[in-house]
Amino acid sequence: MRLVLGALVVFATFTWEHATAQSAAxxxxxxxxxxxxxxxxxxxxxxxxxxxxxGQHMSEKWEQSVVIxxxxxxxxxxxxxxxxxxxPDGYTLLMAMDTTLVMNPLAMxxxxxxxxxxxxxxxxxxxTSILVVPAxxxxxxxxxxxxxxxxxxxxxxxxxxxxxxxxxxxxxxxxGIKAVSVPYNGSAEVVRALLDGSIDYAVDGIxxxxxxxxxxxxxxxxxxxxxxxESLPDLEPLDKxxxxxxxxxxxxxxxxxxxxxAPRNVIERVREAVVQATNNAEIRRKMAPLGITVTxxxxxxxxxxxxxxxxxxxxxxxxxxxxx
Numbered sequence: 606m607r608l609v610l611g612a613l614v615v616f617a618t619f620t621w622e623h624a625t626a627q628s629a630a631x632x633x634x635x636x637x638x639x640x641x642x643x644x645x646x647x648x649x650x651x652x653x654x655x656x657x658x659x660g661q662h663m664s665e666k667w668e669q670s671v672v673i674x675x676x677x678x679x680x681x682x683x684x685x686x687x688x689x690x691x692x693p694d695g696y697t698l699l700m701a702m703d704t705t706l707v708m709n710p711l712a713m714x715x716x717x718x719x720x721x722x723x724x725x726x727x728x729x730x731x732x733t734s735i736l737v738v739p740a741x742x743x744x745x746x747x748x749x750x751x752x753x754x755x756x757x758x759x760x761x762x763x764x765x766x767x768x769x770x771x772x773x774x775x776x777x778x779x780x781g782i783k784a785v786s787v788p789y790n791g792s793a794e795v796v797r798a799l800l801d802g803s804i805d806y807a808v809d810g811i812x813x814x815x816x817x818x819x820x821x822x823x824x825x826x827x828x829x830x831x832x833x834x835e836s837l838p839d840l841e842p843l844d845k846x847x848x849x850x851x852x853x854x855x856x857x858x859x860x861x862x863x864x865x866x867a868p869r870n871v872i873e874r875v876r877e878a879v880v881q882a883t884n885n886a887e888i889r890r891k892m893a894p895l896g897i898t899v900t901x902x903x904x905x906x907x908x909x910x911x912x913x914x915x916x917x918x919x920x921x922x923x924x925x926x927x928x929x
Contacts, residue, residue, distance in 0.1 A: 635871050639670040641697045642861075643688050645681035645705060646791065651812040651895055652859055655730055656700045658891065659861070662882035663875075677791075680766050681705040682716045689722040693864040695871030699723070701862045707914045708767040711922045713929060720915070723862040725907035726872050727879040730892065730899045731858040732810045734772055734829040736843060737818070739799050742806065746826050746846045749806060753782030760784040763804040765791040767927065771918065772808035772829060772855045774925045779849045786927075799823055810857055811836065811896030829855040835893045860907055872904060 640663070644656045653675060660671040676684035685705050691697035699705075706720045736746065743749035753760050762777065762784050764770030770786060777784045787804055789795050792813035798804045799814075800822055808829065815836055817823040827843035829852050834840055844853035861879055863872065882888055883899040892899050902910070922928055 635695055635874050636667055636669045638696065639672055640667075640695070641672050641674050643674045643676055643684050643697065643699045645676060645678075645684035645700065645702070647677045648675050650792065651732060651810060651897055652700055652702065654895070655859065655892065655897065655899075658888055659729060659879060659882050662885070662888070663878045666878050666881065679716075680709060680713075682709050682713060682718070685709070685723075686717045688862075689718040689864060691864050693724070693866035695863055695867050695875065697864065698726075698875065699862050700729070700859055702766075702768070702859045703857055703914060704766045704768045706862075706911050707918060708771065708922070711915065711919055712767050712927050715929070720911055722865055724865050724867045724872060725904045725911065726861045726863060727876045727883075727904070728858060728860040728900050728902040728907050728910070729879055729883060730897045731832075731856045732812070733832055733834055733856050733896050733898075734769060734808050735811055735814070735837070735840065735896075736776065736806060736808055736826045736829065737799065737814050738806045738824050738826060739802055740822050740824055741802075742824065743826065744824070746843065749826065750780045750782065750847065752805075753777070753780060753784060757783040758785065760805040761787050761803065763787045763789050763795045763798050763807045765789050765793075765795045765809065766857075767922075768857050769808045769810070770927060771921055771925060772852070773806070774927070775855075775921060776808060776843070776849070776852060778924075779851060780847065796823075808855075815895070829853075832856070832898060834896050836896060858910075860902070862907075876901075876904065 642656055642660050644653050646652050656673050660673050664671040681704050688699040709716055710720050762773045764773055792809055795807050795809055796813050814823055818825050825840055827846050828840045829843050831842050880901045883901045889899050
């Protein structure tokens with residue numbers, strides 16, 4: 606009887622301590638340890654700059670370290686696959702682009718993740734795409750189109766990610782230009798190709814090209830949406846210049862996601878930090894010269910955008926032949 610009573614006391618003590626510890630853990634406010642924010646591109650690019658700004662804000666708000674981890678490769682697929690396999694506890698987050706969540710699943714048959722492997726938290730920014738050429742290239746959109754039509758198969762265009770590659774493909778198709786698509790590993794390679802004359806034009810984000818546009822080595826011919834660009838205030842929309850309504854709203858976007866299954870309270874905590882950061886006037890001022898418009902959304906709005914963009918781009922991917 607004493608042995609039985611002793612065992613019951615030990616069991617009761619263990620159960621109480623376990624329940625108390627579990628209750629304490631549940632009462633802790635996320636995060637209680639460092640958070641990894643994975644960036645699918647090298648350090649120094651627009652997505653990395655934005656991630657570091659957000660990470661600093663989150664760290665200050667939470668009084669907890671936010672570690673930026675750069676994992677470039679395969680147009681963001683390497684980082685996305687790694688985060689998709691991570692524990693869905695909210696301590697591994699991903700800066701996911703349209704390329705990550707829309708284009709890669711549509712165009713890359715070999716990727717090991719799908720959009721449904723992630724829980725959308727909030728959009729963070731959009732980046733206006735521009736049509737850019739070498740300084741000694743076409744001086745206007747009309748001149749580029751005329752040159753392309755007069756020289757079928759002779760012009761080359763470059764892109765660093767599938768999103769901008771599809772933008773350039775769509776422009777070429779609508780303009781009646783038969784041009785050769787040259788894929789590159791990121792915008793830095795696209796810039797070099799434009800500078801050395803390897804390609805005749807590109808559709809890309811503003812930031813990598815801006816220094817060379819300012820020093821006269823590259824020329825921006827048009828932007829692919831109607832948003833004002835602080836660093837290029839006089840640049841006209843391509844839709845207005847060439848009457849291509851299909852190109853009236855093409856921009857890249859980026860948001861924060863977690864592995865699917867992340868607790869709702871964690872998602873709300875991260876979203877709250879993103880919203881506060883993206884509503885900060887100083888952060889908006891810092892990103893504007895890069896052509897980046899900071900924004901935010903609800904998880905539901907973010908999920909709806911992923912769905913609508915997939916529907917929009919699926920026939921373009923199929924027609925382009927870029928799927929592999």
